[in-house]
Amino acid sequence: MSSAVAIRPPARPDRAESVVTEGRAVRWGLTGIAILFLALFLVLPLVTVFIQAFAKGWSAYFAAFQEADARSAIRLTLLVAAIAVPFNLVFGVSAAWAIAKFEFRGKNLLVTLIDLPFSVSPVVSGLIYVLVFGSQGLIGPWLIENDIQVIFAVPGIVLATIFVTFPFIARQLIPLMQEQGTAEEEAALTLGASGWHAFRTVTLPNIRWGLLYSVLLCNARAMGEFGAVSVVSGHIRGLTNTLPLHVEILYNEYNFVASFAVASLLAGLALVTLVIKSLLEWRYSADIAAGARRH
Amino acid sequence: MGTSTAIRVENLSKTFDTAAVLHDLSLDVRAGELLALLGPSGSGKTTLLRIIAGLDFPDRGRIIFGSDDATQLPVQERAVGFVFQHYALFKHMSVAENIAYGLNARKRSERPAKAEIKRRVGDLLDLIKLSGFADRYPSQLSGGQRQRIALARALAVEPRVLLLDEPFGALDAQVRKDLRRWLREIHDRTGQTTIFVTHDQDEALELSDRVAVLSKGRLEQIGTPDEVQENPVSSTVLKFLGDTIEVEAIVQGGEVRVNGRLTPVKAPNGLVGPVKLYARPWQLQFAEPDQAHLEGSVRSSYRSQGRQRIEVDRPEGKTVVVEASDSGRVAAGRHVGLKIIGGYVFKD
Numbered sequence A: 001m002s003s004a005v006a007i008r009p010p011a012r013p014d015r016a017e018s019v020v021t022e023g024r025a026v027r028w029g030l031t032g033i034a035i036l037f038l039a040l041f042l043v044l045p046l047v048t049v050f051i052q053a054f055a056k057g058w059s060a061y062f063a064a065f066q067e068a069d070a071r072s073a074i075r076l077t078l079l080v081a082a083i084a085v086p087f088n089l090v091f092g093v094s095a096a097w098a099i100a101k102f103e104f105r106g107k108n109l110l111v112t113l114i115d116l117p118f119s120v121s122p123v124v125s126g127l128i129y130v131l132v133f134g135s136q137g138l139i140g141p142w143l144i145e146n147d148i149q150v151i152f153a154v155p156g157i158v159l160a161t162i163f164v165t166f167p168f169i170a171r172q173l174i175p176l177m178q179e180q181g182t183a184e185e186e187a188a189l190t191l192g193a194s195g196w197h198a199f200r201t202v203t204l205p206n207i208r209w210g211l212l213y214s215v216l217l218c219n220a221r222a223m224g225e226f227g228a229v230s231v232v233s234g235h236i237r238g239l240t241n242t243l244p245l246h247v248e249i250l251y252n253e254y255n256f257v258a259s260f261a262v263a264s265l266l267a268g269l270a271l272v273t274l275v276i277k278s279l280l281e282w283r284y285s286a287d288i289a290a291g292a293r294r295h
Numbered sequence B: 001m002g003t004s005t006a007i008r009v010e011n012l013s014k015t016f017d018t019a020a021v022l023h024d025l026s027l028d029v030r031a032g033e034l035l036a037l038l039g040p041s042g043s044g045k046t047t048l049l050r051i052i053a054g055l056d057f058p059d060r061g062r063i064i065f066g067s068d069d070a071t072q073l074p075v076q077e078r079a080v081g082f083v084f085q086h087y088a089l090f091k092h093m094s095v096a097e098n099i100a101y102g103l104n105a106r107k108r109s110e111r112p113a114k115a116e117i118k119r120r121v122g123d124l125l126d127l128i129k130l131s132g133f134a135d136r137y138p139s140q141l142s143g144g145q146r147q148r149i150a151l152a153r154a155l156a157v158e159p160r161v162l163l164l165d166e167p168f169g170a171l172d173a174q175v176r177k178d179l180r181r182w183l184r185e186i187h188d189r190t191g192q193t194t195i196f197v198t199h200d201q202d203e204a205l206e207l208s209d210r211v212a213v214l215s216k217g218r219l220e221q222i223g224t225p226d227e228v229q230e231n232p233v234s235s236t237v238l239k240f241l242g243d244t245i246e247v248e249a250i251v252q253g254g255e256v257r258v259n260g261r262l263t264p265v266k267a268p269n270g271l272v273g274p275v276k277l278y279a280r281p282w283q284l285q286f287a288e289p290d291q292a293h294l295e296g297s298v299r300s301s302y303r304s305q306g307r308q309r310i311e312v313d314r315p316e317g318k319t320v321v322v323e324a325s326d327s328g329r330v331a332a333g334r335h336v337g338l339k340i341i342g343g344y345v346f347k348d
Helices: A024-053 A057-066 A068-101 A107-119 A122-133 A140-145 A154-180 A183-190 A195-224 A227-233 A243-252 A256-288 B045-053 B095-104 B114-127 B143-156 B173-190 B201-207 B225-230 B235-241
Strands: B005-016 B019-030 B034-038 B060-065 B080-083 B161-165 B194-198 B210-215 B218-223 B245-252 B255-258 B261-266 B273-279 B284-287 B294-304 B307-313 B319-325 B335-340
Touching: A024 A256, A057 A068, A057 A256, A068 A107, A068 A154, A068 A195, A068 A243, A068 A256, A107 A154, A122 A154, A122 A227, A154 A195, A154 A227, A183 A195, A183 B080, A183 B143, A195 A243, A195 A256, A227 A243, A243 A256, B005 B045, B019 B045, B019 B060, B019 B210, B019 B218, B034 B045, B034 B201, B045 B080, B045 B161, B045 B194, B080 B143, B095 B114, B095 B143, B114 B143, B143 B161, B143 B173, B173 B201, B194 B201, B201 B225, B201 B235, B210 B225, B210 B235, B218 B225, B218 B235, B225 B235, B235 B273, B245 B319, B255 B273, B261 B335, B284 B319, B294 B319
Parallel strands: B034 B194, B034 B210, B080 B161, B161 B194
Antiparallel strands: B005 B019, B005 B060, B210 B218, B245 B255, B245 B273, B255 B261, B284 B335, B294 B307, B294 B335, B307 B319
16 A cells, blocks of 8 residues: 655754753743852852951951960861761761661661751750750769869860761761672672671772761861850860850950951861862762662 | 582571571582572572571571581681672772682781782683783673673682572573573583572573472472473472473373373372373374364464464363474464373372
8 A cells, every 4th residue: 555645854953952951041040040049148158258357468367366265276176076077987887887788676766866966956966965964964963073074175065066967977878888788798708808808898998989078078067066066165265165166256256357267267168178079079979979870 | 520418408497587488498419510599589599598608597407518517607717609690799999809809808827929819810810711801890891791700709719619699690691691601611610519599490401410499498309400300399390490281180090181081191109089280382282172182272373493382272261382393373263172292290
């Protein structure tokens, strides 16, 4: 049977765009709104920090860091991060390892508990420590008897910081390790490797970029934490003031240049973190993001 | 092939949560043989393999390597080579580093010298015919190549026994076929005692010296591919090894009758009354009505490689498949008689 239907090539769209894309005006409009929003709420405040910090010139800026209290705040912040981050590194890796690779009773409860610091207001987190370790608190009297000071001292600040930054590393690693499964570790064990050797040579290299990424975020938060630390610190200048608390004190004393100068240090830390984070994401996105199969 | 026992599995039982996966299972593995653990999913074959490896532990029963009880031995000390379905290669290590992993993981006093490790890796790469691939990474290899590397990695530690868990399960059909032949060659050359798990009958029958058919956590039968095919001990084994036709039959005085007509099938001793007769598609033939055990009308047929398979609808509503040499297309709807020329009757 002969067909009289003329065969015509299918109409080819001229534009190289995907069919799901919007029109030009809509695209530009949406992008514009997003950029405006970012400029107003993120870039402008950031620029203000630096403008204020340098408002009276370089010498005033650097003078802010010459002050003994500022130096002690920097030292304390570094000290707190140097304790809290390694602690959460060990805890986060162990917790993620246990949750991702083993089945045990109470696993869901553990996952929920790890999330707790994310859902609790930092101020409440700080208050909890005051209620436990403070002089009117649960074990306060015992601590006083034994001459151990936790609240309004460095141990309290470290504890509060650890609590607030608790989920960062575990949360990042759990899905990553779950996605990787246990086959490679099992292979290592059948080849005669001890559990520790398998962890060092197989598990750790598989999570290294995700781990670095989460340590970075954990560190940024540990150095920048305000709420919880503010409650337990007692704001003793030169003793229990971290950088964020020092910024607040200076600001409340109308010492704007010094306040913004110290704040610029934190802002700088945030920027550096952001750059390294972006570099990591760009270079090792597959190793960081769980869910992407890699073989 | 030696006849001494390399591994003895004794009365193994294992329960996961509340589901029993192995029931009192016993099995001997001979030194130097290539044994297939064949069974449908959920038959417990992978669990058995993992228990032999030491990756899982039984609730009851023992695993004996040679003359040593290995039931409580940790996986590292069992000297088994395990090959995983999805290869489980170390992604961040080169091919050579993967193969050398087991040797490098040894204590310093037992570790071969660097040059010796390098030589051994080279030999294994020759064996698996991937000599130029030492510095590649797993992501740069095809599935078949990865599985060969996984095998070389397992062989590098000179294991007592090689255990393969569905080794070709993730590969496409052509690669599977090549790798099967290749695995057989390697086995013949190394004489390595090998157990592999599969759900593919063809793979088990083609590759192995002996096949252990597992079903619901029990060992149904173990024997050479010929034995299990010619003398299956149960309908489970028979059905699992290939297409099977089921027909109602009556046993009387050791003779099996279908629709009152005698068949050449012999019934086991002591069996009387209504039974099921099982036959392969090629154990049915077209026949004149006065010689036929069954009748029906042709529903469809297809021809392939000199054979044809014809589906016949029986009046009772059941469909049987007949396989015969290709002698021209059989028209659909034609009324045909079928004669049973062989088959099996079981006690269960």
